[in-house]
Amino acid sequence: MSFVITCPICGPRCGYEFRFGNEERGQAPDQNGLTPDVYHDYIHLHEAVAGPQKEWWCHKDGCGTWFTIWRDTVTMRQAEDPEVQ
Amino acid sequence: MSKHSHRLWAEGPFKSRYDAVLIGGGIHGLATAYFLAKNYGMTDVAVIERRYIGFGGSGRNTAIVRANQRTQENVRLYDEGLKLWPQLIRELDFNMMPFNCGNLNLAHSEAAMGGLRLYVSTAKFCGVESMLLDKKQCKEVVPQLNISEDITYPVFGGMYHPPGGILRHDAVTWGLAKGASKHGVHIHQKTEVTGINIENGTVNGVETNRGPIRTPRVLICAGGYSVLLAAKLGLKLPIHVLTIQAMVSQPLKPVLDHVMASATYHVYANQTLKGEIVTGAHMDPWPNYTNNTTAHYFKHQAEALTELLPFLKGVKFMRHWAGLADMTPDMAPIMEGNEPYEGLYLDCGWGYFGFKSGPIAGKYMAEYMAKAACPDILKPFTLHRFKNFRSMGETAGPITYGPWN
Numbered sequence: 001m002s003f004v005i006t007c008p009i010c011g012p013r014c015g016y017e018f019r020f021g022n023e024e025r026g027q028a029p030d031q032n033g034l035t036p037d038v039y040h041d042y043i044h045l046h047e048a049v050a051g052p053q054k055e056w057w058c059h060k061d062g063c064g065t066w067f068t069i070w071r072d073t074v075t076m077r078q079a080e081d082p083e084v085q
Numbered sequence: 086m087s088k089h090s091h092r093l094w095a096e097g098p099f100k101s102r103y104d105a106v107l108i109g110g111g112i113h114g115l116a117t118a119y120f121l122a123k124n125y126g127m128t129d130v131a132v133i134e135r136r137y138i139g140f141g142g143s144g145r146n147t148a149i150v151r152a153n154q155r156t157q158e159n160v161r162l163y164d165e166g167l168k169l170w171p172q173l174i175r176e177l178d179f180n181m182m183p184f185n186c187g188n189l190n191l192a193h194s195e196a197a198m199g200g201l202r203l204y205v206s207t208a209k210f211c212g213v214e215s216m217l218l219d220k221k222q223c224k225e226v227v228p229q230l231n232i233s234e235d236i237t238y239p240v241f242g243g244m245y246h247p248p249g250g251i252l253r254h255d256a257v258t259w260g261l262a263k264g265a266s267k268h269g270v271h272i273h274q275k276t277e278v279t280g281i282n283i284e285n286g287t288v289n290g291v292e293t294n295r296g297p298i299r300t301p302r303v304l305i306c307a308g309g310y311s312v313l314l315a316a317k318l319g320l321k322l323p324i325h326v327l328t329i330q331a332m333v334s335q336p337l338k339p340v341l342d343h344v345m346a347s348a349t350y351h352v353y354a355n356q357t358l359k360g361e362i363v364t365g366a367h368m369d370p371w372p373n374y375t376n377n378t379t380a381h382y383f384k385h386q387a388e389a390l391t392e393l394l395p396f397l398k399g400v401k402f403m404r405h406w407a408g409l410a411d412m413t414p415d416m417a418p419i420m421e422g423n424e425p426y427e428g429l430y431l432d433c434g435w436g437y438f439g440f441k442s443g444p445i446a447g448k449y450m451a452e453y454m455a456k457a458a459c460p461d462i463l464k465p466f467t468l469h470r471f472k473n474f475r476s477m478g479e480t481a482g483p484i485t486y487g488p489w490n
Contacts, residue, residue, distance in 0.1 A: 002379065016381050020371035037472065044323035044414060044471045048312040050374050073373045 003076050007059045008067050021056025023047055024068055052079040093263040097271030099295055103131045105454060106291050106300045108278050108314055109307030110134025111143035112254075112440065113432050115261035115272075116447020117304060117454070122268030123176075124448070125455035130270045131300075133293060135277045135310075139258035142308040145376075145408025146440040147331050147365045149344050149355065151188045151249030152213050153204055155479050158465035159417060160211045163438075165462070166445035167248050173444055179260030181252045182358055186343050188249035189218075189226050191393075193238035193349040201244040203481075208246070215246045227345055229396050236392045238349045249344060251355055251363075254440060261444070280317055281429070288428030302454055304430040309374065309409025311433035318426070322419065323471050324411045324434050325372050330382045331365030332405040333357075340396070352389040362397065364390060368410060368437075376407045412436045415476035420446065420466040422453045430454055431468065 003015035023046060029038045047053065052072045059065050070079040104127050107114040114132045121127040134140070150170065152163035174181050192198045201217055208215035220232045223243045232240045262272055273295070280292035281303055290299040305314045309326040337360050346353035346366070354364040367382045383405060391398045411434050413419060419434040432450050435442060449460045459467075470476060 002381075003377075014381075015371075016379075023372075036474070040472050040474070041321075045321040046312075046323070046325060046372075047321065048316065048324060048326060048372065050313050071371075074375065076373050076375050076377055 005057060005069060005071075005078060007062060007065060009063045009065050010059060013059070013062060017059060017061040019058045019060040021058060021066065023049070024054040024056060050074050052082065054081075093259055094266030094272055096273065097131075097266075099273060099276075100131070100271070101297065102299045103271070104129040104300065105131075105302040105304065106298055107132045107304045107306060108291070109141070109305070109310070110138035110262075110272060110274065111141050111306070111308055112139075112257055112261060112443030113306040113308075113435075113446055113450070114304070115258065115265050116444045117306065117432070117450045118265040118270040118272075118447075119261050119268065120448045120451035121455060122265060122270050124451060127451075127455055128269035130265075131298065132265065132270060132272045133276050133278055133291070134272065134274045135307075137274045138262055138272060139255060141310070142408045142410070142435075142439050143258050143443070144254060145331070145406055146254055146437070147353070147355070147363050148251045148254040148357075148440060149188070149249070149353070150252060150441040151246055151344070153188060153190065153208060153215050153244065153246040153249065155204060155207060155481060156417070156477050157207055157211055158477065159479060160207055160213055162445060162462055163441060164211060164213050164248075166442055169444050169448065170252065173260070177260040177264040179256065179263060181256040181260055183250060183252045184358055185248070185250040186355070187226075187245060187247040188344040188346065189223060190244045190246070191223065191345070191347040191349070192241045192243055193347065194241060197349065198242050201242070204244055213246075214248055215244055218243045218245050227341065227343055227394075229341065229394050230345070231393055231395050238347075240393075251344060251357065253357075257440075257443065261447075278314065281314070283318065283426050286426055288426055302428045302430065304432060304450060304454060306432040306450070308433070308435070308439060309411045311411060311431070313374075315431070315433075318429070320425065322434070322468075323414055324419075326374060326409050326411050327368050327370060328373060328375060328377060328407045329365065329368045329410045329437055330378050330405065330407045331363065332383070332386060332402050333364070334362040334397070335401045335403050336360030337362065337400065341394070345393070347389070347393060350389040350393060352386060352393070354390060354394065361403070362400070374409065376409075378405045378407050410435075410437045414471070416479040417477040418442070418446070418466055419468050420450060420453070420463045421468040422459060423457065424468060
């Protein structure tokens with residue numbers, strides 16, 4: 001089965017049209033008083049969730065939009081946003 | 086079961102206490118167990134495997150071995166690894182079907198040729214045989230190679246690395262299991278580690294679906310699943326787990342007697358001793374824990390292969406599979422011990438280098454665990470290199486140099 005991602009502008013498209021950004025990590029750490037440890041954690045460490053995670057994608061072969069989706073890393077399917085009930 | 090048949094290894098009783106528990110029944114875990122028992126007399130060791138031995142990367146790789154990496158630290162380790170195979174085959178008395186056919190890496194731009202010059206220089210510095218070839222010499226090595234100008238990325242030249250080759254990966258897994266078992270190691274299949282217990286900053290056991298085990302030493306060597314085990318301890322690693330796909334053609338007469346790779350086409354191919362063309366290299370660049378294969382890649386592979394090796398037109402693929410590759414930011418592995426907990430060892434982040442490194446990594450991880458001191462050759466692979474922003478230069482190579490730069 002193919003992997004489909006829903007672009008907010010172009011709708012459902014083949015996963016290979018998209019570029020994976022990274023898992024959603026929140027705001028970048030504040031530059032004021034930034035320590036090497038905090039910076040290391042921010043750029044290098046991943047949650048590497050087995051299950052649904054919120055993540056960034058870019059529709060590189062389409063409209064070029066960056067957006068977030070929820071995706072289950074165990075089934076390779078786009079998942080429902082758990083906050084939208 | 087007929088009375089003549091016997092298993093290569095014995096499972097052994099499930100005990101509640103071991104000197105060491107190795108999580109992951111792949112080549113790395115089995116090799117570490119074998120060397121712990123053989124070199125250091127630590128025979129009270131259990132290898133815990135969630136599925137069956139060789140289920141993961143150990144049975145899904147394309148079985149290529151080589152020592153033509155970019156940095157000295159890596160080349161030294163992989164070079165020792167290459168020299169260990171014949172010794173291991175003798176010791177284990179098990180035919181791992183080695184084929185010392187050599188590797189040819191192609192360059193498709195002047196920038197990539199420059200990249201290969203760096204690789205050859207590193208190899209020479211480390212006393213490893215590797216040489217730069219122009220495109221006519223590439224054609225002499227692989228006569229079927231298409232060096233015409235009318236393909237998407239015409240060949241400029243290549244790097245030939247004679248010490249490399251292929252083995253049979255299942256035989257490596259089985260041989261190591263046989264050797265470890267003979268020295269008294271217990272191999273527990275269908276056993277899942279559900280937790281790792283820490284007391285006062287020291288490892289004191291693991292929880293499994295078959296009950297708890299007390300142990301002072303735990304090695305996480307579960308390939309792509311290592312990050313999930315580390316997560317059970319709240320430990321985050323600089324690893325992305327991606328799927329990498331491979332496939333195998335119908336058997337042909339002997340026709341391709343080298344491993345041929347092209348970073349630009351994202352393809353490598355070699356012929357096994359059974360005659361099949363094994364080919365792979367595509368990585369789906371988004372983290373996931375599936376073994377999914379895709380038609381997208383099947384098409385890509387056929388296009389790339391038939392441009393470089395036109396004789397493959399019309400040949401049928403028989404099987405297509407995928408496995409997990411645990412990628413670190415600098416494409417070099419993580420081998421760490423007693424960090425952040427006493428008795429916890431890591432051997433992960435191998436990406437797609439896990440097969441070629443299996444026995445040599447096992448040998449040195451066994452030394453690390455037995456002596457509780459890091460062997461010199463493993464020191465560059467510490468987890469701390471990321472914290473110190475001292476990543477290895479392994480990514481500074483032709484993989485990133487294509488005709489587009």
